[in-house]
Amino acid sequence: MVRSLSMPKPKPIGALVASMASLALLAPAALGAAAPSPGGTSIGDPLFPTLGNTGYDAQHYDLDLAFGAAPTDPVTGNVTLLATATRSLSSFSLDYAGPVAGVVFVNGRPADYTLTGEKIVITPGRPLLKGLPFVVALKGFVSSPRAFNADDPTSVAFIAGPSGTAMLGQTAYAHHAWPSNDHPSDKASFSFQLSAPDGETAVANGLLAGKRSRGGRTTWSYVQRQPMATELTQVAVGDYDVIDRGRYRGVQIRDVTVRSATATLRPQLEVEKAQLDWLTDRLGPYPFDVYGSLVSDQNVGFALETQTLSYFSTNQFAATRPEGRWKPVMLHELAHQWLGNSVAPKEWADIWNSEGHATLYENLWAAENGYLPDSAGFDTFDELIRSIYADGDRARAELGPVGRPKSGSDADIFSSQSYDGGMLVLYALRQEMGTEAFERLERRWPTKYRGRSAGTREYIALASEVAGRDLRPFLESWLYGTATPPMPGHPDWTIEPVA
Ligand SMILES: [Zn+2]
Secondary structure, eight states: OOOOSSOOOOOOOOOOOOOHHHHHHHSSSSOOOSSSSEESSSOTTTTBTOOOOOOOEEEEEEEEOOOOOTTTTTTEEEEEEEEEEEEEEEEEEEEOOOSSSOOEEEEEEEEEEETTEEEEEESSSSSSSSOEEEEEEEEEEEOOEHHHHHHHOOOSSSEEEEEEEOOOOOTTTTTHHHHOSSSSSSSSEEEEEEEETOOOEEEEESSEEEEEETTTTEEEEEEEEEEEEEOOOEEEEEEEEEEEEETTTTTTEEEEEGGGGGHHHHHHHHHHHHHHHOOOHHHSSSSEEEEEEEEOOOOOOBBBBBSSSSEEEEEGGOTOOOOOOOHHHHHHHHHHHHHHHHHBBSSGGHHHHHHHHHHHHHHHHHHEEEEEEEESSSSHHHHHHHHHTTTTTHHHHHHOOSSOSSSSSSSHSSHHHIIIHHHHHHHHHHHHHHHHHHHHHHHHHHHHTTSSBBBHHHHHHHHHHHSSSSOOHHHHHHHOSSOOOOOOTTTOOOOOOOO
């Protein structure tokens, strides 16, 4: 069956391939002035020197995945990428860490490739010219969802649990599941065709665009039309229910829950609407077409802001846990949809900005709703911040400055400096600018950079513009200094000496 939608269907990717192929054939050789050369195999992120590729700009990914009956069955797939060459290319690369790459076509013609380390280097039959779009299709690659590994909890991107699969691609793991330019500075729109045995449910980022059944299998189509970082892709297939809550403030509200937990979760997740109200008041209109929670039973022990469909585990909602433990976490992941997703990091050292913001709003909301004692162990927001401030020098000595994680390891990227440290910097900025100016900055940031990637430098520039004075020295000492600066407005606050 096909569901009607209030949005246009995407162009069929086959038609795109045909039109791009003819475009490339017609292009005069003189159009690309510089001689074609190989694209770069690093996008230049100091924390992830091997990640990402240059020479092109990804515009749209179409992912076509076929799932087996069991969550750990290998998934076979095709990915078609529409990109624009940013210089004339004799070859170019994508990130991919899977075992089988299949066959590769560029502009509809077979292309040679080599699979080395975590790169596929593709050599098209004829060079790609600067400024022109091209289509690369990788057909027949294989991906294997794996069970959660408690010894290395964040390393499995494509995860399998008792009831189904899900994606956990942050930071640099999406290319373990399928080929892409796997860096948040190269966002693209996405479409998904997910084929699964009848009786299973398949969901992905964005809106459901159609569903058709044939021969015991059903193919579910989704469209994520606003740009998305590869790390935020979500694809979940298994024994899931879809809870359609209709439209609220112009946003489709859709939750996805493992069937065994739907009755319990249905009322619990409804808090999303009140949270959407609260965040919209502070950050402006929600940036996407749809939002909801995916609650699966891989029980990884963390949540992830996969775009339009945040990931949670059933154990986070256990009856033994007070609502002050999970409701603020839901607010955190929803806040990321503006801060971290719609405005994605330019490089991974910017993570303090997205995690600091999500942690700030999580705790402000918890404090307003009386959840802070359960969620953070403090009675008031200022007591929480004062405690993080007191620990500031120890955190800097042990984990590095807030704005400069020591490495790209999960331990350094997801350290408390990104969360509590980032929130502390934003609190200090609010104290320095005044609450009214800070709140204006917070509305302007996700509006100005909606759908784009923006980093620390852009945030400092916008803060300075809103404040009407140069805040760079202030913010740089908070972000990069080895000592915690004095907290504006709290001369009595002290920092514990480092042992
Ligand atoms: Zn977060």
